[in-house]
Amino acid sequence: MTTDMVVALSRQAIELALFLALPMLGVSLVVGVFVSVLQAATQIQEMTLTFVPKILSMFIALLLAFPWMMDKMLNFTRELFMNIPTYLR
Incomplete structure (x- = not known):
């Protein structure tokens, strides 16, 4: 296994992790902004409210995106296992 293959595999794994985290982070961002605007309008500064x-x-x-996330993870794992002979050369 060459260093180029290790870098490429690591890059794919990091990209997949970021791609899988995107739906939850996006929803959290939208809800956080909405709650912050609501707090600013009502002047309620309670931390548990956010x-x-x-x-x-x-x-x-997570519940809505879980099937899609599992499909992406299974495809990545399947490709990883199928390419083990190539990685061992």
Whole structure:
């Protein structure tokens, strides 16, 4: 296994991890901005008011995106296992 192959495999793994985290991070960002605007408008500065909606929305986003995420992870793992003979050369 050459260093180029290691770098390429590492790059693919990092890209996949970022790609899989994107739906939850995007939902958390949108909900966080909405709650911040709501807090600024009502002048309520409670920390749990931002934390609970973000956690709930991220959980819902995870439930909705889970089949897609599993498909991506299974494809990556399948490709990794199928290419083991190439990596051992």
